[in-house]
Amino acid sequence: MKISFSEKTSAEVQIFLVSEKSSLPAAAEALNGQQDGLLAEALKTGSFAGKVGQVASVVLPAGSGIRRAVLVGRGTDEADDRTLERIGGELYKAMAHAGFSAIDVCDVTDTEAVRIALGVKLAAYRFDTYRTQLKEDQKPTLDTVTLIVSDGQEARTAFGPLEAAADGTYLARDLVNLAPNDLYPESYARRLEALSEHGVEVEILGEAALEQLGMNAMLGVGQGSVRESQLGIMKWMGGDPDEDPVVLVGKGVCFDTGGVSLKPGAGMEDMRGDMGGSAAVAGTMLALARRKAKVNVVGLVGLVENMPDGNAIRPGDVLVSASGQTIEVQNTDAEGRLVLCDVLWYAQEHFKPRAIVDLATLTGAIVIGLGHHYAGLFCNDDSLAEALTRAGQTEGERVWRMPLGPEYDRQLKSKFADMRNIGGRPAGSITAAQFLQRFVQEGVSWAHIDIAGVAWVEGEKAVTDPSWASGFGPRLLDRWIAQTYES
Numbered sequence: 001m002k003i004s005f006s007e008k009t010s011a012e013v014q015i016f017l018v019s020e021k022s023s024l025p026a027a028a029e030a031l032n033g034q035q036d037g038l039l040a041e042a043l044k045t046g047s048f049a050g051k052v053g054q055v056a057s058v059v060l061p062a063g064s065g066i067r068r069a070v071l072v073g074r075g076t077d078e079a080d081d082r083t084l085e086r087i088g089g090e091l092y093k094a095m096a097h098a099g100f101s102a103i104d105v106c107d108v109t110d111t112e113a114v115r116i117a118l119g120v121k122l123a124a125y126r127f128d129t130y131r132t133q134l135k136e137d138q139k140p141t142l143d144t145v146t147l148i149v150s151d152g153q154e155a156r157t158a159f160g161p162l163e164a165a166a167d168g169t170y171l172a173r174d175l176v177n178l179a180p181n182d183l184y185p186e187s188y189a190r191r192l193e194a195l196s197e198h199g200v201e202v203e204i205l206g207e208a209a210l211e212q213l214g215m216n217a218m219l220g221v222g223q224g225s226v227r228e229s230q231l232g233i234m235k236w237m238g239g240d241p242d243e244d245p246v247v248l249v250g251k252g253v254c255f256d257t258g259g260v261s262l263k264p265g266a267g268m269e270d271m272r273g274d275m276g277g278s279a280a281v282a283g284t285m286l287a288l289a290r291r292k293a294k295v296n297v298v299g300l301v302g303l304v305e306n307m308p309d310g311n312a313i314r315p316g317d318v319l320v321s322a323s324g325q326t327i328e329v330q331n332t333d334a335e336g337r338l339v340l341c342d343v344l345w346y347a348q349e350h351f352k353p354r355a356i357v358d359l360a361t362l363t364g365a366i367v368i369g370l371g372h373h374y375a376g377l378f379c380n381d382d383s384l385a386e387a388l389t390r391a392g393q394t395e396g397e398r399v400w401r402m403p404l405g406p407e408y409d410r411q412l413k414s415k416f417a418d419m420r421n422i423g424g425r426p427a428g429s430i431t432a433a434q435f436l437q438r439f440v441q442e443g444v445s446w447a448h449i450d451i452a453g454v455a456w457v458e459g460e461k462a463v464t465d466p467s468w469a470s471g472f473g474p475r476l477l478d479r480w481i482a483q484t485y486e487s
């Protein structure tokens with residue numbers, strides 16, 4: 001999908017946004033005059049009332065240059081960013097299969113145009129990798145959307161970073177959508193290495209290196225799998241070479257069967273998405289590189305597969321984490337925290353993070369608590385929590401802060417080891433976060449984002465979120481980094 005900005009119209013299809021007041025915008029009015037009132041007539045016929053999602057299409061007589069004018073509802077004249085994105089998504093959806101390859105979107109302000117363009121881009125995502133029988137009419141014909149603005153150069157400049165973030169969303173969606181027989185730790189590592197084309201430095205550590213480092217909690221999760229566990233290290237060094245990095249950490253459980261504490265069969269296929277946190281991190285690294293962000297950011301992803309097997313970890317096993325703290329495994333399905341605790345240790349052992357943000361599809365409990373509309377935010381630093389909350393609001397990837405505290409931490413007491421890996425039924429998402437916090441050193445600013453409810457789309461799909469994987473994360477993180485460290 002090519003999205004461009006121009007000061008002049010050229011496509012044979014022109015889109016006009018009409019509000020619920022249902023009067024034609026200026027450029028449409030001019031065309032209406034030339035066409036004997038055809039557009040005004042279209043406004044009055046049928047059920048078109050200018051609502052977002054409504055479309056009325058007018059075929060124009062041959063010889064008029066333009067073949068079609070399409071009226072697209074915009075709701076109010078003062079649509080907010082989220083609505084503008086939705087309008088972009090709706091107009092893409094209406095035109096994607098209409099048989100035209102190019103459309104112009106007319107009569108929008110330059111700022112509106114930029115957000116509408118983002119909506120078009122997000123809605124145009126497809127994941128057809130495994131489809132061999134798509135019919136021609138199932139493939140989109142539309143490949144160029146041009147937004148008509150007063151200053152094309154300025155609009156392009158404003159769209160650049162948003163498009164970069166959306167490229168990150170695309171990558172995250174692809175990774176989450178891929179089948180677990182295609183995307184396993186080593187094949188995932190190869191995909192991360194491809195980020196070096198964009199200027200991201202990528203290093204992969206295999207099991208021998210992880211053993212050397214003593215990352216036995218993470219290795220424990222992967223030991224029941226025939227696939228070798230991998231630690232992915234991605235660096236975007238766009239800032240001052242002496243500047244300490246922001247560190248992003250992602251849970252990359254390529255498939256989570258639960259291990260010996262096996263999950264029920266129904267719905268287990270969704271656990272292909274249990275690497276959504278790592279996908280958010282990879283997507284953010286791409287976004288930073290695409291927009292050449294002037295900041296240093298390190299992305300660390302723990303890539304493993306959680307399988308039951310003769311060699312798998314058992315409930316009752318005690319693991320010695322890289323930090324030296326010992327963990328009694330009471331449930332092999334609480335594996336994400338075992339991966340993350342060692343990666344968090346790595347982050348602090350090898351870098352001096354200005355802040356650490358980890359993302360993980362960590363608990364089913366967060367889905368019970370917040371559903372599919374907010375990710376859970378756990379944070380030891382109020383200003384970091386506020387900045388992440390604000391960035392999430394701005395980009396429509398919302399987080400809701402949850403509490404932490406010693407009373408929750410006590411639920412992790414073990415009879416045998418420094419801690420156990422589950423905290424019992426009450427407050428399951430909070431005790432998971434408490435577990436992680438035990439691996440965060442004094443004075444380190446840290447946030448954990450539990451994305452189990454938002455990494456893929458359950459139920460009603462937003463038009464800007466057309467596939468199973470939402471690609472949650474890169475827009476939020478990229479915005480937070482830009483706002484906090486680059487201005």
Ligand code: BES
Nearest residue numbers: 274331333334361362363364365422452
């Ligand atoms: N990957 C799951 C969490 C999850 C559940 C993500 C549903 C997305 C949708 C995680 O590894 C897990 O199994 N957590 C357990 C923890 C429990 C054993 C303490 C859970 O939530 O049931």
Ligand code: MN
Nearest residue numbers: 256333334335
């Ligand atoms: Mn699990």
Ligand code: ZN
Nearest residue numbers: 253256274336
């Ligand atoms: Zn999991």
